[in-house]
Amino acid sequence: MSLRALPVGERALLVELADGAEAGAFHAELLRRRAAGTLPAVREIVPAACTVLLDGLDTPRRFAQELARWEIPPLARRDERVVEIPVRYDGPDLAEVAAVWKVAEEEVAAMHTAVEFRVAFCGFAPGFGYLTGLPERYAVPRRATPRTSVPAGSLGLAGPYTGVYPRSSPGGWRLIGRTERELWNPEREPAALLSPGTRVRFVAETGAE
Amino acid sequence: MSDRAVVVVRAGALTTVQDRGRPGHAHLGVPCSGALDLPAAALANRLVGNDPGAAVLETTLTGCALRPRRAVTVAVGGAHGPVRVDGRPAAWGAPVRVPAGALLDVGRAVSGVRGYVALAGGIAVAPVLGSRSTDLLSGLGPPPVTDGTVLPLGPPSGVPARTDGALPWPAPPGELVLRVRFGPRADWFTGEALRTFVSGGYRVAAAGNRIGLRTEGPALARARGEELPSEGMVLGAVQVPPDGRPVVFLADHPTTGGYPVIAVVDARDLPAAAQAPPGTPLRFVPLG
Secondary structure: OOOEEEEEOOOEEEEEOOOHHHHHHHHHHHHHHHHOOOOOOOOEEEEOOOEEEEEOOOOHHHHHHHHOOOOOOOOOOOOOOEEEEEEEOOOOOHHHHHHHHOOOOOHHHHHHHOOOEEEEEEEOEEEEEEEEOOOHHHOEOOOOOOEEEEOOOEEEEEEOEEEEOOOOEEEOOEEEEEOOOOOEOOOOOOOEOOOOOOEEEEEEOOOOO | OOOOEEEEEEOOOOOEEEOOOOOOOHHHOOOOOOOOOHHHHHHHHHHOOOOOOOOEEEEEOOOEEEEEOOOEEEEEEEEEOOEEEOOEEEOOOOOEEEOOOOOEEEOOOOEEEEEEEEEOOOEOOOOEOOEOOOOOOOOOOOOOOOOOOEEEEOOOOOOOOOOOOOOOOOOOOOOEEEEEEEOOOHHHEOHHHHHHHOOOOEEEOOOOOOOEEEEEOOOOOEOOOOOOOOEEOOOOEEEOOOOOOOEEEOOOOOOEEOOOEEEEEOHHHHHHHHHOOOOOEEEEEEOO
């Protein structure tokens, strides 16, 4: 695994990795070390597509040198629980997605529920997770014109990612379904149903209420 | 509701509840938020005997007017402007006793942008993830106040600070100088763009908000045209969107973003950035 630590201002490092899988493994290693008490104090650990940001470090330079010596095991999937999200696959963009995938509309649900996803990172809105797991050949482009309002609970695809809108907002993802599960509730502990590293499976709900 | 509360009579252009924000949740997509001029908010709190992190009102350019239901000590700081109690001039930057039912009017800023109104006991709206701050980007915390909003106050806890008029309220800048460190994506820009960035010629744009300070001036050309995968963003990051005009990320900034960050503003200069009105000349100065 090759990582590159870029200084971000006086107190942060952006650690760049080869791809999302390596970023996930590095993020998991950071969390392991933090739980073990061997990570220097840091305010935020923010994973993203191919990077992990560490913000609020006292001595980022020294930490960057230390990082170069780390042994980072590949991402293990053993003991974490899997969050299951029930979905009705009846989204308005089902036909477009089926066309990109070159399958019949009815097959989209079966293909999507067959995948075990992983939350690569969050952003865009509190509790919005960017889920990876779909093979690259199933990447779908965003809508040319974003919708002005996407209902909360909408399940969408964009590029290589799958995501669920935690609340109603504008958005350009291709919507294939909808869930009743609450993705985000700041009154709840934890507030976010999905956080970086969470394993996720979608389960198709039948048409009956 | 108890009478330990204030009624917002005039909300002004944008008035929000702010404390020191909710750090530690960026990985869930939650911005830090908090007062844009933290030292000013802390000083106003000190003047009324509050903890420096108590929730205050942050006003924008046009102030606000409040009517407390019972007598309360307040202090107005940050942007400089007239303060009146029932029409009579009152002190700015010092504790003021406002009787029950009297009208505290914080007028339009004469200099600076963000005013801070601290009330003894602090604003006691329910915290969300440990903070009472309004987060305009993600809608956490109380919504911006409107005419008629009633805000609960906590019990006064401390003794108002004694003042001798020599408090360190910095004057708003005639020219905004933001010290920056290059990186992490400075190499995505041409050498000429890097020189342009630090050679002056920018102004604070009118379109700024709590998410970012927008700029007017020369567009910065990219050396690399491809898309940058989304990555984590820090407070003070100078992001360059496709139009080439740098945006300085402030308290409500998104926690990840997909445009390259050319540099990061030194944290010490962010309070001044919060107080620079549109049109202020702006210079980015590299730190060694």
